Amino acid sequence: MSSTFPLAAGRVFRLCALAAVVTTLVACSKTETPQEPLRSVKLLTVSGADLNVSGEYAAEVRARVESRLGFQVGGKLVQRPAELGQRVAAGQLLARIDAQDYQLAAQAAQAQMSAAQSQRDLAAADFKRFEALKAQNFISGAELERRDTALKAAEAALNQAKAQAQAQSNQAGYARLMASHAGVVTGVDAEVGQVVSAGQPVLRLAHDGPRDAVFAVSESMALALKVGQAMQAKLVSTGQPLQGKVRELAASADPVTRTYAVKLALDASERLPLGATVNVSAAHLQGSRPAAIKLPTSALRQEGSSTVVWLLDEASMTVNTQAVQVGAIDGNEVVITSGLKPGQKVVSAGVHVLSPGQKVMEYGAAAKSQALAPAAAPAASTSTAQR
Secondary structure (H helix, E strand, O other): OHHHHHHHHHHHHHHHHHHHHHHHHHHHHOOOOOOOOOOEEEEEEEEEEEEOOOOEEHHHHHHHHOEEEEOOOOEEEEEEEOOOOOOOEEEEEEEOOOOOOHOOOOOOHHHHHHEEEEEHHHHHHHHHHHHHHHHHOOOHHHHHHHHHHHHHHHHHHHHHHHHHHHHHOOOHHEEEEOOOOEEEEEEEOOOOOOOOOOOOOOEEEEEEOOEEEEEEEOOOHHHHOOOEEEEEEEEEEOEEEEEEEEEEEEOOOOHHHEEEEEEEEEEOOOOOOOEEHHHHHHHHOOOOOEEEEEHHHHHOEEOOOOEEEEEEEOOOOOOOEEEEEEEEEEOOOEEEEEEEOOOOEEEOOOOOHHHOOOOEEEEOOHHHHHHHHHHHHHHHHHHHHHO
């Protein structure tokens, strides 16, 4: 037993020493920082492309002036002789409401005016009589002044009654809706038996006269068009060529379609049928540019209030942000007005997973390297065999 104990003690000592050495080596070793992964990105070389702001648009012929007509007073609609599509003349009866209450009010106002007229005539006779008495010194001057004041008050009351009678007479006349201009009824908004309020639209009247071609355009087209710009059109039904100028351009986009309404004033268009379809041609506009820089929307990224792209440094194969100015939209691409030059390379996909200064490789380069690797392997094995 005495010989076995020293051997066991030696083994334990050696194990402890080995554990201490391993612990020391682990403590002295440095923790390596994991390298950022080398990302594969799609690159796009910036180049100039033609931006052609042109096209053909289907427009509708409309009257330049179209009124929504309504009564100036409220009431029950009892008659509407005007029908949809009917041509009417100026001053023609279009609709009528029940005017009985307005006629009674007008009669009451006439009666009040008659009473005021009588009071005024009586005050005038009194003043004339007292004026004669004053000339004979039978009354004082103060009494004559009172009669003069009563006459003036009676005259004021008469004028008030006349104004009220005229207003009530006008109210009764407003119960008849007359055509303000000659034209065509393009809409009916109320039917017989309906109670309408003052100002509520009852009919829509397209006035006779010049016509407009109305159509909608995109934002890029709206930026290229100018008021007064000449454009060509063609009537679809007959092929008749038409000339026109942009008369009105909407200041804001439609909230639903996000398009801008354009009104084209057509020359000699008085006889064009309302609602006819016209093809408007827009070509050779000021918005056309032969060398505009365009990028897909996937290459853009919003950084604060700026729009940026990832620009590639080919020497170090790293990417950094580059601020750009965005112009018009051309399909699925945007026009870059400043910030880039032809020949530069930008990342066109995966822009939200990159960071400034990150090393990248072009998408497809790794596949090419793997394709060349099997060809190099036989050469290495051959050299080993020769050895």
